[in-house]
Amino acid sequence: MLRVTGLTKRFGGVVAAREVSLEVRAGEILAVIGPNGAGKSTLLNLLSGLLRPDAGRIEFLGQDITHTPPEVRAWKGLGRAFQIVQPFHEMTVRENLMVGALYGKPGTSLKAARQVVEQVIELTGLASKAETEAGELTLLEDKRLELARALCTQPKLLLLDEVMAGLRPAEAMEAVELVRRTQASGVTVLFIEHLMPVVRALADRVVVMDYGQVIAEGPYEAVAANPKVREAYLGRSA
Amino acid sequence: MMLAGVLLFLALVLPGLPLGQWRAFTLDTAQFAFLISGLALAWDLLARTGQLSLAHGAFFGLGAYAAALSAPALGTIPALLIGGAVAAFSSLLLGLATLRLQGMYFAIATLAFSEVMRTLVLKAQFTGGSIGLPVQPAFGGAYPLGGYYLAVAVLAICTAASLLLSRSRFHYAMTATRQGEAVARVLGVPVVRVKLLTFTISAFLAGLAGGVYAMKTLFLSPYDAFGLGRAVEALVIPIFGGLYTTTGPLLGGLIIVSLETWLRLRIGEGYLVVYGVVLVLTILFLPKGLMSLFARRKGARHA
Numbered sequence: 001m002l003r004v005t006g007l008t009k010r011f012g013g014v015v016a017a018r019e020v021s022l023e024v025r026a027g028e029i030l031a032v033i034g035p036n037g038a039g040k041s042t043l044l045n046l047l048s049g050l051l052r053p054d055a056g057r058i059e060f061l062g063q064d065i066t067h068t069p070p071e072v073r074a075w076k077g078l079g080r081a082f083q084i085v086q087p088f089h090e091m092t093v094r095e096n097l098m099v100g101a102l103y104g105k106p107g108t109s110l111k112a113a114r115q116v117v118e119q120v121i122e123l124t125g126l127a128s129k130a131e132t133e134a135g136e137l138t139l140l141e142d143k144r145l146e147l148a149r150a151l152c153t154q155p156k157l158l159l160l161d162e163v164m165a166g167l168r169p170a171e172a173m174e175a176v177e178l179v180r181r182t183q184a185s186g187v188t189v190l191f192i193e194h195l196m197p198v199v200r201a202l203a204d205r206v207v208v209m210d211y212g213q214v215i216a217e218g219p220y221e222a223v224a225a226n227p228k229v230r231e232a233y234l235g236r237s238a
Numbered sequence: 239m240m241l242a243g244v245l246l247f248l249a250l251v252l253p254g255l256p257l258g259q260w261r262a263f264t265l266d267t268a269q270f271a272f273l274i275s276g277l278a279l280a281w282d283l284l285a286r287t288g289q290l291s292l293a294h295g296a297f298f299g300l301g302a303y304a305a306a307l308s309a310p311a312l313g314t315i316p317a318l319l320i321g322g323a324v325a326a327f328s329s330l331l332l333g334l335a336t337l338r339l340q341g342m343y344f345a346i347a348t349l350a351f352s353e354v355m356r357t358l359v360l361k362a363q364f365t366g367g368s369i370g371l372p373v374q375p376a377f378g379g380a381y382p383l384g385g386y387y388l389a390v391a392v393l394a395i396c397t398a399a400s401l402l403l404s405r406s407r408f409h410y411a412m413t414a415t416r417q418g419e420a421v422a423r424v425l426g427v428p429v430v431r432v433k434l435l436t437f438t439i440s441a442f443l444a445g446l447a448g449g450v451y452a453m454k455t456l457f458l459s460p461y462d463a464f465g466l467g468r469a470v471e472a473l474v475i476p477i478f479g480g481l482y483t484t485t486g487p488l489l490g491g492l493i494i495v496s497l498e499t500w501l502r503l504r505i506g507e508g509y510l511v512v513y514g515v516v517l518v519l520t521i522l523f524l525p526k527g528l529m530s531l532f533a534r535r536k537g538a539r540h541a
Contacts, residue, residue: 048424074426088417099414102407103426110407
């Protein structure tokens with residue numbers, strides 16, 4: 001579904017992504033993990049088009065999208081939720097969702113968009129907050145809105161940037177359930193996460209990054225047992 | 239919506255009211271207020287996409303000059319449309335060059351644009367340069383109230399554009415662009431196109447108002463038509479009335495222009511002081527403008 005080859009991004013002297021290659025297969029949930037500063041968020045920004053790579057190639061559904069602007073990637077079915085939630089503060093929850101529903105897929109009518117929003121509100125449990133201004137939500141509700149808004153663009157592949165960060169364990173498990181339901185509805189998911197229980201619960205496959213490079217890839221157990229990963233990730237954080 | 243309708247109705251019947259010796263003065267002031275309110279509504283459209291323009295005085299001036307110069311050959315209505323089109327076309331060029339800039343940088347670019355336009359009109363021959371340009375009245379002066387009703391029409395068009403845009407799907411794109419460009423793009427909003435389209439519509443309306451203004455004052459000079467004062471007025475009014483609304487700039491424009499005219503009569507140039515005080519007080523106590531007085535609930539923005 002998504003194939004990344006040799007993707008490189010430098011910020012001055014810092015190489016935030018160094019020849020990253022990975023593949024996301026249709027229908028799966030892929031986790032990208034790694035210590036702080038490993039280049040995970042840079043990778044997501046490259047994938048959603050907010051950053052331009054210095055080298056490498058991104059293919060989505062067989063098409064080269066390396067130099068495609070973010071909005072066109074959204075139209076092709078690439079959805080994204082941000083780590084630092086960025087709701088449109090002066091809009092209600094419903095209006096926030098309408099933006100995604102109307103513009104995420106070209107040619108969506110107001111009526112069709114309202115239906116999509118209704119479904120997503122139902123799915124994400126935001127019904128009681130639909131008319132609340134986004135600036136007045138709690139963190140958990142903000143995170144839900146962030147995810148819901150991305151879902152409203154009707155993505156084929158959803159990129160989630162630490163959507164569980166800052167949540168209590170019970171809330172995180174609620175969010176896990178939400179991501180599972182999303183996958184069940186036919187959406188492929190790539191997510192970045194720090195919380196290992198969440199990764200274990202959700203991921204079909206795990207990619208580990210360190211210093212901008214992919215250092216391991218495979219099922220959670222295999223990756224967790226990998227000495228390189230233990231050294232880079234678990235070793236340093238202990 | 240209701241209020242806008244009532245105001246437009248009043249504008250239509252105003253010439254028929256028994257105004258006595260104040261009639262000519264009232265109609266003249268009202269006509270000017272309608273045009274400036276239209277300009278403020280046009281400015282507010284662009285503001286909805288998060289762009290602060292200081293070029294709206296220049297669009298107004300470009301429309302004024304273009305309409306004045308083409309009216310003798312084309313007639314009043316086509317000339318006014320030419321005025322709008324010239325303003326729109328210049329905004330398209332300016333927008334293509336600058337709309338990738340954000341916030342302050344865009345504002346400075348539009349300020350530079352205003353100065354360039356003023357200098358061009360000042361130095362050119364066919365505009366009359368610094369001497370100025372005499373203008374024919376609307377419809378060659380055939381209808382005494384022609385100019386007045388053109389101003390009412392411009393205000394109606396600006397009001398309708400403002401209302402329609404706030405009720406359309408485009409409203410979501412504009413607001414999203416204003417509140418978070420990167421996020422809006424990731425959600426599929428083509429923000430550059432949204433800003434460019436809004437800028438063009440907004441400049442067209444400003445140019446239209448400028449054309450009617452030219453046919454009202456009957457004389458244009460670069461200092462008046464391209465003065466920074468009008469650009470400032472175009473943004474002060476929506477801030478005073480209530481940003482991103484229709485009723486705000488509409489009501490704000492009528493109040494500010496009336497107040498200004500009255501103060502000019504009373505204290506001459508001193509009116510600018512009072513003007514400044516009113517603005518400061520508004521920003522301090524009514525950060526959302528006059529509209530916050532009317533807001534029925536928190537977050538009622540579609541008035």
